[in-house]
Amino acid sequence: MSQHPVAILIGMENAIALTVVRELGAHGVPVHGVARSPDSIALASRHCRDWSLRPQGDPADWLPDLIARTGARAVLAISEGDLLALSALPPRIGDCHILVPRAEPLASVIDKRRTLDIAQRIGLLVPQTWQPQAGEDFAARAEAMRYPLVAKWANPPEVMADLERAGLEWVKTGYVHTPRELLALLDRYAPIGRWPLIQQYCGGVGLGQMLFMAEGHATLRFQHRRLHEWPPEGGVSTLCRDEPKGDHTAQMDLSEKLLRALDWSGPAMVEYRHEPDTGRYWLMEVNGRFWGSLPLAHHSGAHFAWEAYRRAVLGQKDAAPSPREGVRARYMVPETKRLARVLLTPDRIGDPFFRLTPLADLAAYLLGFLDPRSRYYVFALSDPRPFLRDIVQMVRKAVRRDSRG
Structure with a gap:
């Protein structure tokens, strides 16, 4: 080569x-x-x-x-x-x-409020969203909301320093079940005068549509379904599978339309909660960086980093090959942590609609090692040293924890 x-x-x-x-x-x-x-x-x-x-x-x-x-x-x-x-x-x-990405499109994608506003204008379904502001009547608004709710920061990089100075933990996603819980959450962030977005809870399954945009058009498309996440109620994808390219085609067109409206160039993932029984796709956010489930795209032949390189550096403009279908990818360390949470401490799972199937999850975890469709985020026979380094680092962390205890 x-x-x-x-x-x-x-x-x-x-x-x-x-x-x-x-x-x-x-x-x-x-x-x-x-x-x-x-x-x-x-x-x-x-x-x-x-x-x-x-x-x-x-x-x-x-x-x-x-x-x-x-x-x-x-x-x-x-x-x-x-x-x-x-x-x-x-x-x-x-x-x-x-x-x-260029500065202005990247700023629009990082700010979830701006993304949702643009998406709603072009016809995508977005969850009901409230951005609390100083001076509002929080109690009245809390009583008027429909529960459960999800709290997440509209622009995490903007608020990180304020949270750190105030000694507050950054929580990617919080679940709120009652007005009292919502008021307690808002009160927690009162010292910095900034609050997370409060958003309608959307059911369904996680669907990610990934596109590489060049000159207003997608040159590479791939989509996947999240099967497991860590933490279980929403976070990093730990088990995912590709979705056939013939599925969700109308929504893929809307995803491309959204990225075009954002003046986006390069790779991005448009994230949805898909309700198969109603056919609705709720837009969650646009991920404007290489995403956590990128290993699945890679193993399926959807090479987004190479697409960026070959088009810019080598000047190649031919169409990217179609991705393979029927692949799964597992992120073993957080996938194992997820299984432990489901089996041992299910009361710590915050999603009120999370379905507990511990025996099925245990069987699927073990059988996954025998599944010919399975690929891994870190382990690869052709490149084993990263996996070995990961194991050594986990052992070192465990030893340090034991020594401190």
Whole structure:
């Protein structure tokens, strides 16, 4: 296989980064990783040709020198914070393409209120949403809401520093069952004068539609269903499967229409709660970065990182191959934690409509190791060192916990 020019990947700490490294490497792209720790999991991949510790300061201060030193022709990033920083840079530094969304579309996607407003205008179904503001009559509004509700921050990067200064934990998703619980939640954040979005609870199953947008059109499409998450009531996808491309076609068209309205370029996942019995698709958010279930797309042949690289660096404009069907992917550590929660502490699951099927979940967990459709987020026979590093790190963490106890 021919060697293509180097790509820099900023953020090597998780399974998403590992997938990007493996994907680019399999297509002949050597990767230079930028990591916060020499123990970062993606650094162990055989496809990571070289790496460096992340320097202090803004990428604008150190990235041009790294590009010059490595001869990189592309820069990609994993975290939202890095995408925000890189989006302020020019789309190219010399001959190197900065493959991140532009600042204005990225800001619209990160701010869930803006995303929902645009989506509603173009005809997507969005949940009833309230953004509390200082001076409102919270008690009256709490009595008027329909329960249960979900609380989540409209723009997490904006509020992180305020929460940290006030000693408050950032909670990705909270469930609220009564007016009293809602008032207690709002009171918790009164010291910073900012509150999460309060949103109607939407049932159904998690459906993600992933698209790569170029010049207003999708050049690559893939969709998946979330089967399990950690925590069980909603979070990181721990078991997912592809959805046949012939399903949800009208909704896929709406997803493309939404990304076009957002002036989006590059990869994104449009997330829904789908109610099969009613046929409704409730828009949850648009994920404008490489998403947690990217390993499933990779194993199915939907190569979003490669799509970004080949179109920008190599100038390839031909259609991407159609993804394979009939694949499942498991994220074993959080999937195991999920099973333990279901079996041992089900009372800690916050979703009021979560269906407990502990024996079925245990059987499916064990049989999954024999399922020929199963692939894994981290483990790969062709690239075993990241898995071994992950195991060693888990053992070290367990030893440290025991020593502190």
